[in-house]
Amino acid sequence: MKFDLIFIGAGIGSSTALINILNKKRKKKITIGVIDKNIENFPGGVGYSRILSKNGFFNNPCRLSPNKFVSWTIKKKNKINLINHLNEQKSYSYLRWLKENTKLFLKARKKDDVKEIYYPRVFYNFWLESEINRVIKKVNKSTEVFFIKSNVKILKKKKNYFLINKKNNVDLYKYKIKKKYDFRKSEFIKKLKIQTQIRSKYIFISVGLPAPKKIVNNLLFNNKFYIHDLYESGGVNNLLQLIHEKIKSNNNCVVHFLGSKAGLLECLPEILNLTKVNKINLKLISTSNNAKTLNPAVFAKNRKKYRLKYFTKNYLAEINSPDLLLNFLKMEFEHAVLKGFTKYNAWSEIMTKSILKKVINKFNSKNLFAYNNIFFQKIRGITRFTYPETVRAKELLEKKGIIVMNQAVIKNIKHKRKKFIVETLNVKKNIKQTKSDILVCVLGPQKINQLKKNYNLFKNLQELNKGNVNEIGFSVDQYFRLKKNKNIILPGFHASGYNPNRQTIIKAITDNSIKASDYLIKKIN
Numbered sequence: 001m002k003f004d005l006i007f008i009g010a011g012i013g014s015s016t017a018l019i020n021i022l023n024k025k026r027k028k029k030i031t032i033g034v035i036d037k038n039i040e041n042f043p044g045g046v047g048y049s050r051i052l053s054k055n056g057f058f059n060n061p062c063r064l065s066p067n068k069f070v071s072w073t074i075k076k077k078n079k080i081n082l083i084n085h086l087n088e089q090k091s092y093s094y095l096r097w098l099k100e101n102t103k104l105f106l107k108a109r110k111k112d113d114v115k116e117i118y119y120p121r122v123f124y125n126f127w128l129e130s131e132i133n134r135v136i137k138k139v140n141k142s143t144e145v146f147f148i149k150s151n152v153k154i155l156k157k158k159k160n161y162f163l164i165n166k167k168n169n170v171d172l173y174k175y176k177i178k179k180k181y182d183f184r185k186s187e188f189i190k191k192l193k194i195q196t197q198i199r200s201k202y203i204f205i206s207v208g209l210p211a212p213k214k215i216v217n218n219l220l221f222n223n224k225f226y227i228h229d230l231y232e233s234g235g236v237n238n239l240l241q242l243i244h245e246k247i248k249s250n251n252n253c254v255v256h257f258l259g260s261k262a263g264l265l266e267c268l269p270e271i272l273n274l275t276k277v278n279k280i281n282l283k284l285i286s287t288s289n290n291a292k293t294l295n296p297a298v299f300a301k302n303r304k305k306y307r308l309k310y311f312t313k314n315y316l317a318e319i320n321s322p323d324l325l326l327n328f329l330k331m332e333f334e335h336a337v338l339k340g341f342t343k344y345n346a347w348s349e350i351m352t353k354s355i356l357k358k359v360i361n362k363f364n365s366k367n368l369f370a371y372n373n374i375f376f377q378k379i380r381g382i383t384r385f386t387y388p389e390t391v392r393a394k395e396l397l398e399k400k401g402i403i404v405m406n407q408a409v410i411k412n413i414k415h416k417r418k419k420f421i422v423e424t425l426n427v428k429k430n431i432k433q434t435k436s437d438i439l440v441c442v443l444g445p446q447k448i449n450q451l452k453k454n455y456n457l458f459k460n461l462q463e464l465n466k467g468n469v470n471e472i473g474f475s476v477d478q479y480f481r482l483k484k485n486k487n488i489i490l491p492g493f494h495a496s497g498y499n500p501n502r503q504t505i506i507k508a509i510t511d512n513s514i515k516a517s518d519y520l521i522k523k524i525n
Helices: 014-023 066-072 076-088 093-107 124-135 235-250 262-277 322-338 343-352 355-360 367-384 390-398 448-453 456-464 506-525
Strands: 004-007 028-038 144-147 155-158 161-173 190-206 254-256 281-288 405-415 419-426 431-436 436-439
Touching: 004 076, 004 161, 004 506, 014 028, 014 124, 014 144, 014 190, 014 506, 028 190, 066 124, 066 235, 076 093, 076 124, 093 390, 124 155, 144 262, 155 456, 190 506, 235 254, 235 262, 235 355, 235 436, 254 322, 254 419, 254 431, 254 448, 262 281, 262 390, 262 436, 281 431, 322 355, 322 367, 343 355, 405 431, 419 436, 448 456
Parallel strands: 004 028, 004 190, 028 144, 254 281, 254 436, 281 405
Antiparallel strands: 144 161, 155 161, 161 190, 405 419, 419 431
16 A cells, blocks of 8 residues: 555654644645554554553643643633543542642633643643644545554665555554544544555654663563553553552562653552552562652742853853853752752753753754763753652652662562562672562663664664664754655654753654654645
8 A cells, every 4th residue: 555654653743743734735635644553542652642641740841841732721621621531530640630730720811820730641632632633624535544553564665665564464444534523532444454565655753762671581571560661551550450469469569660760750649549548568669770760840939030140141152062061050050959949940940041952053063963962861861850749759658668769780580489589789789689579660761772673663764874873863854854765754752863952852742743744745745
């Protein structure tokens, strides 16, 4: 089957670009395909789908989210829809959010009224659905949109098109479009299982955050009580079900998290509530290289506005290299704490005034290369702040003695007599074995070098972009096209330097996808 454009992945990037393309007038007929291993991930992907994003919240407040989304959220019908949805869910995190935010949220009339609110991630899915509902009405005989349920195993260049999966059985779906179209109420029409080549002139890849590196053997990997990818496995709800199952059979449960950042934190509010409601014998262990979590996004209680000292007009002229930028950030944070503020006070001012963008735009090519390949990760390491409720839950669980933060290196993992046994090496070079009933891998996503070894899609992309791949991603141009194959677009995580200004990930991918799809519209027409 031949397409003009194929989207690989149904996440934010693909959803945004598809909406943008369908919203524009076209001169000729086009055929579009969206490929994902689970079509229910559309729109929003694993992180922002209705099914898999339960209990999750944005890591950043509204003022750092896409403007169109924030404007949409303060419309009365959308606020009511969210509140009703959250009330229907059996989620402590949602109920607590409603208790803390409902009054302010309902009174909000302008964007500034909600600028410090952290929305549930599912709200972004609602917005994407509403946008699909709006633009799908413009779809007529000049446009066909198909949804293909399949894993992408092959991506090869053939003459003037790309070949996907050669000959492979896939499920092909198309929407049943009614006069009053509603994304959720309209059904996917399953056409048939086709065995054919999938070909396309343009490829748009937005497959979200990669899963963690596989660190256990195949037998353990398929063990029911081992969670390798928290989000794709069903998120916190899946983990809670496994905990209940172990408690029921053993009267106790030990959960060992491999990692200590976002994945761990997202689970903790629900687990904290579980320990409050039920008197259960539950113990949590988190093992990581530094035993530290993300910083809570909290302002100082003095309610005064923080004034930047080092990122002012006089000093900005001095910052002409990435090492100076990093040093100035550290000095600004130290100054903020010295004056009774938090680091987040300083970082919020820097982000609100788009200071990083102003500084980076002045870098020459040599400094820009050093920033993207070396200093970006260092700056990211000291500027990662998150939804404060998750950190609060972690601190309360620590006080109760329920969670233990273990600083160590993971050396070996095995399973014996229904127990996972993790062998670790601590800072004192002591080897220790820790037993648990459930093992959860929340280590960071795989790096590009790992992806190229483990997944055919990325192996193929390396071949299609030879000489233009580094440790942090594939080299792309200003429209996020591969340097060696301009008809392949990567607007997200896998593109080198996709978010140099440290915007929120959702904002960066949204902006990149709109820019890339605007370019595509001109080419397709």
